Amino acid sequence: MNFIELKNVSKAFNGKYALKNLNLKIDEGKVVGILGKSGAGKSVLINMLRGMRDYKPTEGSVIYNIAICPKCMRVEPPSYKGKDCLCGGKFKFKKVDFWNCDRKLFAAIRKRTAIMLQRTFALYEDEPVIDNVIKAIDELEYEKSVPKAIELLEMVQLTHRITHIARDLSGGEKQRVVLARQLAKNPMLFLADEPTGTLDPRTADLVHSALVKGVKEKNITMVVTSHWPEVMKELPDYVVWLDEGEVVEEGDPETVVGKFLEHVPELKERKRVEFVNPIIKVRNLKKHYYSIERGMVKAVDGVSFDVYEGEIFGIVGLSGAGKTTLSRMIAGLTDPSDGDVCIRLGDEWINMKEKGPTKRGRVIPYIGILHQEFSLYPHRTILENLTDAINLELPAEFARMKAVYVLKAVGFNEKKAKELLHKMPDELSGGERHRVALAQVLIKEPKIVILDEPTGTMDPITRIQVSDSILKSREELDQTYIIVSHDMDFVLEVCDRAALMRGGKILKIGDPEDIVEELTPEEKKKMSVEG
The missing domain is CATH 3.40.50.300 (P-loop containing nucleotide triphosphate hydrolases)
Known part of the structure; x- marks a missing residue:
């Protein structure tokens, strides 16, 4: 079922376009990969889908097809249409022009979206790891907060750091706590901007595995950017290659990644140098x-x-x-x-x-x-x-x-x-x-x-x-x-x-x-x- 639609979306900063006439459909429960070299517009797209300030489209529309409970304003993916909400209400289908809807609806959609950004650790630095995760747990599951937090920390393989203060963790460990916190929100949409980009391969494998178990296998819709060919081949169901804000190629991961790598230049041959001093x-x-x-x-x-x-x-x-x-x-x-x-x-x-x-x-x-x-x-x-x-x-x-x-x-x-x-x-x-x-x-x-x-x-x-x-x-x-x-x-x-x-x-x-x-x-x- 179609969940998100980008219609003729362009975004300019100071007259310079970062995204140009982008048209994209994201189906519910699917993982879409955004591939491209540095400056291609990947992060701009992620921030736009999240509703981050200053990322409103210059032109075009971002459409969310959602199910909403009129009684409590809880938002879910479109497949929830007709289902009962825990508050006693019933979910109804609604097509929302995200950046032009009323503020309450805009906030309700943002609340149901999780995001992982590059090199951003957004933790309670002076509190233990488990408290960081508990504070992020969706209010509907708060009664099960402790076992839920432990389950998530097991998923990111951090149970050995459960009582450690967040500021004392390594960068890779902090990144995994951030991931556990975002999964704790039980989001309807998960956005990941280079989630493994700064990590050593072992830690990257742990984060990749947690994204598979915590997002993909639970059929949570995800948009992920990465420059790792392995991530783009294995995690997404569909890949879009961006260059200077425009779509170059889109389709199955193996084909798109292969064509992208054909454009990677060869390194000049390194000269052997003799050193004496x-x-x-x-x-x-x-x-x-x-x-x-x-x-x-x-x-x-x-x-x-x-x-x-x-x-x-x-x-x-x-x-x-x-x-x-x-x-x-x-x-x-x-x-x-x-x-x-x-x-x-x-x-x-x-x-x-x-x-x-x-x-x-x-x-x-x-x-x-x-x-x-x-x-x-x-x-x-x-x-x-x-x-x-x-x-x-x-x-x-x-x-x-x-x-x-x-x-x-x-x-x-x-x-x-x-x-x-x-x-x-x-x-x-x-x-x-x-x-x-x-x-x-x-x-x-x-x-x-x-x-x-x-x-x-x-x-x-x-x-x-x-x-x-x-x-x-x-x-x-x-x-x-x-x-x-x-x-x-x-x-x-x-x-x-x-x-x-x-x-x-x-x-x-x-x-x-x-x-x-x-x-x-x-x-x-x-x-x-x-x-």
Whole structure:
């Protein structure tokens, strides 16, 4: 039964169209996948279906075919027509022009819609996980709230975190709590915008499985966006490929995804480079701390290696291997328990564990870091984010030229780069924000660039553009990269050498191809290694 219809829908921001004459029908109980590269209009569509402020169509209509109880105003999918409501009323069919209906009906539809957004954790940070889920449970099921919450946490495989405070969870764990909270609402429509985009493969599998069990198998209508071909092939019943706001192709998942991947460009062949001058020396580095739950934790346990000037060096391993902790000690953000990290500045070697403006304080300005949880200043334009907000004092025209140059370096063409300058971050897609955050790192021309899981929200086309930009910036700016990643395919594309970490130790350092041979079958599966 037809549930949602988009009729000639277009959406413009400041005169620039993000969606163009979109016509789409979504049947009740089906999963529709929205595929497309960064900036294609996927997130705009999701926010429009949700009724988010500022996403009202510029042209056209979003029609919801619903069943509504006139007595209590509860809304259900159209198949509820004629059924009895728990309040004693009877559901009646109604065709609703969503963005032009009265406010009470608009709110009633929104209330029955669940949404998961990219990198948005919307949790009660100071409360336990189970309380976060209980507070989201549909009022009609509130008497069964505790067993219902436990059931949902089992579905997302988080029962071992049931009493933990939400703020103490990892990003992947928070994402799963968000999913449990949205399922707790017992929605009639579930909207998921890149629900697995920033997750490691193992956590992505858990979220994917929960979406199948909690949404698809319960015949809840879902619209999901993703740049993962596997998600688009396995989860949706029907896939729509968007590009620059227009439908390129639609149909069965296998066919549409196959045609999309035909347009993914091949990565330029990586040149083999010989390196002679070390710029980073790590010697017997340790980071130990005590946890009430786990006792003595050896996050990094006596690692030693050199990174050479101009090298792209990968640190790879599963979640919890110690990768991020190691990178933070190199950057001077975390103090080691023992050992040394020395970085060469000019001809002088400086130990990063020695504090003060004449010690590591001299080096830190020359290190650029892109964290997993990157964020842009929400109330400043992209130009301001790239210049004023990071205290880059340049004449206005030169700052603009510099910003365009660095945006081109991370994969935008010149026309798109110039268009972005005066936009706000929330006008960009998740993948576009990711690349702008990388540009914010590169615009300061750091000598050493540390990227922590840099491919999280990137579609295949964007990932290749960023791979090319890393290789290009190494050549043009003499930059040295440390890339922390669980995405072994990305490491194979860009890194000269890689270090494999397990349990806080480095097991092997060598060519990325040699590191693949050292991976266990489990590591290959969880680190996105093809073949």
